[in-house]
Structure formats: structure tokens, C-alpha cells
Amino acid sequence: MKAVSKIGLLILFMVSPLFLSAQIRTFDEARKAALDSLTSPNVLNEAMGRYMSALQNENPAAYKFIRNFNLKFKTFQADSRPPGLGFSYQYDNSWAKNSRGKACDASQSFNLNLDGNVAFKKVYNPVNFLESKFFYNGSFFWGGFAEKNSPEQAKELRRIFRDYNDALKNKDKVKEKDLMASANQLTHITDQYYIGINGSASYESNQDFSKTQFVPGLLINAGASSISGNSALRWFNLPDYPFALIRLLTGTDTRFSVSGVAIPAVLFGLDYVIPTQDSLRQAVTGALTPFSRVRFEASFKTEAARVASQVIWFSADYRWYHQLAAPQALVNAKIGHFNYFTCNLSSTNGFFVSYSYGQLPFDKQKDSVYALGFKYDLGNWTK
Amino acid sequence: MVWTESSDVCISIYGTLQTLHQIDAQTTIDTTGLLRMQDLQFYNTTASGDINNANALALAKLIDVTLANSFAASYQSNTDTNEAISRMLTILQDAGKTVENLSDTVATLYIF
Numbered sequence: 001m002k003a004v005s006k007i008g009l010l011i012l013f014m015v016s017p018l019f020l021s022a023q024i025r026t027f028d029e030a031r032k033a034a035l036d037s038l039t040s041p042n043v044l045n046e047a048m049g050r051y052m053s054a055l056q057n058e059n060p061a062a063y064k065f066i067r068n069f070n071l072k073f074k075t076f077q078a079d080s081r082p083p084g085l086g087f088s089y090q091y092d093n094s095w096a097k098n099s100r101g102k103a104c105d106a107s108q109s110f111n112l113n114l115d116g117n118v119a120f121k122k123v124y125n126p127v128n129f130l131e132s133k134f135f136y137n138g139s140f141f142w143g144g145f146a147e148k149n150s151p152e153q154a155k156e157l158r159r160i161f162r163d164y165n166d167a168l169k170n171k172d173k174v175k176e177k178d179l180m181a182s183a184n185q186l187t188h189i190t191d192q193y194y195i196g197i198n199g200s201a202s203y204e205s206n207q208d209f210s211k212t213q214f215v216p217g218l219l220i221n222a223g224a225s226s227i228s229g230n231s232a233l234r235w236f237n238l239p240d241y242p243f244a245l246i247r248l249l250t251g252t253d254t255r256f257s258v259s260g261v262a263i264p265a266v267l268f269g270l271d272y273v274i275p276t277q278d279s280l281r282q283a284v285t286g287a288l289t290p291f292s293r294v295r296f297e298a299s300f301k302t303e304a305a306r307v308a309s310q311v312i313w314f315s316a317d318y319r320w321y322h323q324l325a326a327p328q329a330l331v332n333a334k335i336g337h338f339n340y341f342t343c344n345l346s347s348t349n350g351f352f353v354s355y356s357y358g359q360l361p362f363d364k365q366k367d368s369v370y371a372l373g374f375k376y377d378l379g380n381w382t383k
Numbered sequence: 384m385v386w387t388e389s390s391d392v393c394i395s396i397y398g399t400l401q402t403l404h405q406i407d408a409q410t411t412i413d414t415t416g417l418l419r420m421q422d423l424q425f426y427n428t429t430a431s432g433d434i435n436n437a438n439a440l441a442l443a444k445l446i447d448v449t450l451a452n453s454f455a456a457s458y459q460s461n462t463d464t465n466e467a468i469s470r471m472l473t474i475l476q477d478a479g480k481t482v483e484n485l486s487d488t489v490a491t492l493y494i495f
Contacts, residue, residue: 098444098465107440107468139437144454154495158391165388165412180401180408180487187402188455192445196437222438223384225445227403235437252407261404261424265434303407311407311416313422317429342429348422 044073071115074362076119086119104142111135118207133202144225146190157186190225196221213290217275221267226260234260243302243314250305262302269295282334292324304345316343321361335361384490386416386483391495394411396486398441399409403445416486419421428478439475456493467492 050069054064070090076361091114098107116130149157160183167175198219204210226233234240240259247253258348275281275288282288297319304314319340326336344354386393397415400406405423406415420426422474425438447467452458474480474488 082385096465096469098468100464105442105444137421139440141441141444144441144448148452148477151455154453157398157453158394161394161401164390164401165397168409168411183398183402187449188401188451189445189449192441193438194441196440198433219433221433223437223441225441227445259404265430265438267431267433267437269433280430296430296436299427299434301424301427301430303424306407306409309409311410314433315427315429317427317431317434319431344429348418 011045013367014172044196048073076117084119084121086117088117089311090115107137107139108143109137111137111185116207118304122207129204130205130207131201131202135198137196138235139194139196141192141194143190146187149186157183160186191227191231191233192225194223199216204236213274215272217269217271219267219269221265223265228260228261231260234258234263237263238298239264240302246305247303250307252303252306255309258362259302262300264300266297267297268300269297271295280333280335281330284329284335285327291326293323294324296320307347310349310351311345312345312347314340314345319358319360384487386412386486388412388474390486392493395450395456395495396482396489398454399446399449400447400482403442403443416481416483419478420475420480420485423482425475426478428465430491435478436476439472440468445477446471450489451482451491456495459492459494461494462492 004093024191052063052066055066071087072089073085078087091112094109096107096109099105111134113133113135114131115133118130153368160179164176164179164183167179196219200215200217200222202215203212203215204215224233226237235258237258237260240262243262244253244256244258248256261312271293272290273293274290298315299315300313300349301313304312306312319338321338323330323336330336338359340356340358340360342356344352346352346354384390384392385419388394388397392411393416399410400415400423401408405425406418410418420439421428425442426435427438427491445462451464458464470488470492471485474485
């Protein structure tokens with residue numbers, strides 16, 4: 001067996017120059033082949049991988065930064081152009097901090113995303129686009145405090161909710177009411193108010209920065225919740241009054257009770273929009289010029305009724321978009337300003353009735369749409 | 384983790400959602416485990432993601448306060464308020480996640 005292997009190796013050694021000479025005919029070609037193989041993406045990626053393994057032990061902080069940076073060597077090739085070597089980079093990182101303060105609680109997060117493709121010869125780059133995006137979210141909360149219970153009180157609270165569950169199963173209304181009153185004695189949560197500020201700044205360019213654009217965005221949102229039944233805040237929830245009446249008439253509630261957690265949430269935003277595939281806008285203005293837009297949104301969701309053990313929710317949302325300093329052509333075509341309203345009644349078993357009116361920025365005309373049906377969750381449904 | 388009324392985690396989540404009026408008062412524990420985030424009071428399927436994310440954060444803070452104070456839960460080792468809110472927020476922002484999924488996360492964050 002050993003003799004056979006030796007003979008095989010000898011034959012292979014003798015004929016290998018024949019194979020090589022068939023592939024490489026001149027010294028220049030040999031040099032080019034060697035350079036090509038040394039600068040191929042696979043070799044560079046493998047070298048980078050080995051370097052990272054070594055760095056992980058020597059300098060964990062540097063390793064973590066470079067690992068998040070995600071640098072990858074690759075070959076670019078587009079249409080009939082020759083292939084060009086380069087690299088793509090991607091860096092995504094976020095820092096979140098939820099802290100409790102004396103005056104208010106703060107929840108802040110910072111996100112930094114860098115993404116781009118660089119070719120060593122820029123003419124070979126078919127995806128000549130670099131994007132650096134910074135995103136900040138700061139939400140500030142006032143209230144929403146709960147009294148601290150002792151372990152014994154917490155145990156008692158859990159017992160109350162177990163008994164409450166039994167009372168629901170036995171349809172013992174008197175016991176339900178007494179138990180919920182007892183639970184409320186052990187859960188005092190103050191009204192919660194919040195305001196959120198989202199700021200984003202994106203710097204986009206080609207790889208030699210001869211074309212650049214700055215894309216800012218600003219979003220402010222606010223909301224409130226009133227948990228305690230004694231709070232006066234819930235009486236300011238005017239949109240819930242008709243539903244409080246419906247809940248009373250359908251026997252969902254035993255008394256007229258306005259919801260303190262269904263207070264509408266609102267949002268105000270300033271966007272810098274770069275239209276890319278907006279044929280209507282292109283037809284009207286003749287170009288797809290970036291523009292600034294303000295938007296407003298208000299959303300509302302409340303329990304409408306409980307019918308045959310099904311909870312019926314009413315959800316509504318209103319959106320308003322307005323382009324700043326819109327050209328007269330856009331105003332005349334009525335695409336500088338949009339309103340959209342949608343609402344629905346839906347139950348957890350999938351039944352829904354919905355109504356929508358208005359126009360979103362990509363709609364060609366105002367529509368009034370009614371729908372009625374069942375929504376089935378087949379495992380990948382999200383909305 | 385199995386969603387059952389005998390579990391202190393599950394009963395605390397159920398009690399928290401009742402206290403915060405996120406479910407109808409007549410909802411039993413068995414039914415609550417199956418509810419998705421979009422079936423709770425705070426999640427509005429007609430609203431934009433910006434609104435729902437803000438509502439989810441506000442609710443995550445209230446759940447943390449209720450569990451830590453009303454239900455006297457303490458944080459697991461290597462967990463604090465920041466970690467608890469961030470982890471619960473990930474569940475709350477996902478319309479398809481269930482209360483049972485939330486309970487699984489809570490079990491890894493708090494000791495009851």
C-alpha cells in the first residue's frame with residue numbers, strides 16, 4: 001500500500017509542471033496570478049479572521065469594536081465591467097439607559113449605524129453609497145409610581161387575584177367586586193405622563209464624497225395614563241365618553257366609567273423626505289427634489305364592549321402630512337397635503353369591521369373604504 | 384415556562400395586567416396567556432410604529448414598577464431596572480408575541 005502511495009506521489013510530482021505550464025505561460029502572468037490570489041476577498045477575509053481571533057485575547061475592547069464594525073472584503077462586478085476589489089462595512093450599535101430621577105424618569109437610547117461599500121477603484125463600485133446615521137431617543141416620564149408592598153402584602157395580592165380568577169369562573173359577581181376592591185387597596189399607582197423626543201441625522205454620500213446629502217428628522221410624542229380609579233385625569237379623556245356609555249348600555253361596565261388608560265397618544269414630526277419612486281410627484285413637478293414635511297398623528301384605542309365573552313376593541317388613528325413650502329404645482333394637484341383617518345372594531349377571535357377615509361402620501365386619490373370580515377392568524381400575521 | 388395560575392410569575396403578570404387595565408376585567412388567567420400584544424389595551428394596530436413603540440415603553444415602565452413594588456419582586460442577579468425594561472420592551476413592541484412570552488421573559492428577570 002505504501003509503495004503504491006509513493007509511486008502515485010512521484011507521478012504527481014513529475015507531471016505537475018505540465019499542469020502549471022498549461023495554466024501560466026509567462027512570468028508576468030505568473031506574477032499576476034500570485035497577486036490576484038493574495039488580494040482575493042477569501043484570502044483577506046481569512047487573514048482578517050485569524051487576526052480577530054488573536055485580538056480577542058490580547059485586546060477585548062478593540063476586538064469588540066472591530067467585531068461590531070463588520071468589515072468584509074469583497075469583489076465588485078457590474079454589467080460588463082471588470083471585477084474590482086473592495087470592502088463593505090457595517091457598524092450597528094446602540095446604548096440604552098433607563099434611569100430613575102427625583103423629578104422624572106428618563107429612558108434614553110443612542111443608535112449609530114454606519115453602512116457602505118468602498119471599491120479600491122471607485123469606477124468599479126456598482127453600489128457607490130455610504131450612509132452614516134445617528135438616532136437618539138429620549139423619553140421622560142413623570143408619575144407612574146407604585147407604593148412598595150411587603151412580601152406578605154404581595155403574597156396576599158397574588159391570593160386575591162387567584163380568588164378573583166375563581167370568582168370569574170364561577171360567575172360570582174359580588175365576590176368579583178369585593179376582590180377587585182381589595183386588590184385596589186394594595187395597588188396604588190399614580191398617573192403617568194410622558195414626552196418622547198426622537199432625533200435622527202443621516203449623512204449620505206458616494207465613496208469620494210463628491211455627492212453628499214444630510215437627512216435630518218425630528219419626532220416628538222406624548223401620552224398619559226391614569227391607572228387609579230380615583231384620579232381626575234381620566235375625566236379629561238373626552239373621546240372615550242361615547243364608549244363609556246356603550247359599555248354601560250351593553251352591561252360591560254356596571255357604572256358609567258371613562259377609561260384612564262385609553263387617553264389618545266399624539267405625535268408631531270418633522271421629516272426630510274427624499275422621494276425615489278414617486279411617479280405622481282415626478283409627473284407634476286418634473287423632478288424628484290427632496291423636501292421637508294411636517295406630520296401629526298393621533299391614535300386612540302378603547303374597549304367598546306364585551307359580547308358573548310368576546311372583547312370588542314375600537315381602534316382609531318388620524319394622520320396629517322403637510323409639505324413645507326410646496327410648489328404651486330403640487331398644491332394644485334393636491335399632493336402637498338394629506339389627511340388620513342382609519343378606525344376599526346375588532347375582537348380577539350378575528351372578527352373586524354373597519355372604515356378608512358383620506359389619502360396617504362403615496363395614494364393617488366382620496367378613498368373611503370369599508371371592510372367587514374374575519375382575520376385569521378396563520379402564524380406570521382403581525383397586524 | 385408553562386402558563387398556569389399556580390405559578391407566582393403568571394399570577395403576578397395577570398394581576399399586573401388587570402391592575403394596569405390592559406385586559407378586560409372579566410378575562411380569566413387561562414385566556415390571558417394566549418393574548419397577543421395587539422390584543423392588549425396599549426397596542427393600536429391602526430397606529431404607526433412610532434406611536435406603538437412609545438406606548439410600549441410607557442407600559443414597560445409601569446409593569447416594572449408594579450412587579451417590583453406591588454408584587455414585591457426583586458431582580459435576578461445581573462439584572463436591574465434598565466435591563467428589565469429593555470428586555471420587556473422587546474416583547475411589548477412585537478404585535479404577535481403573547482402574554483405567555485412576556486411571562487417567560489419576566490421569569491428570567493425577577494424573583495417572586
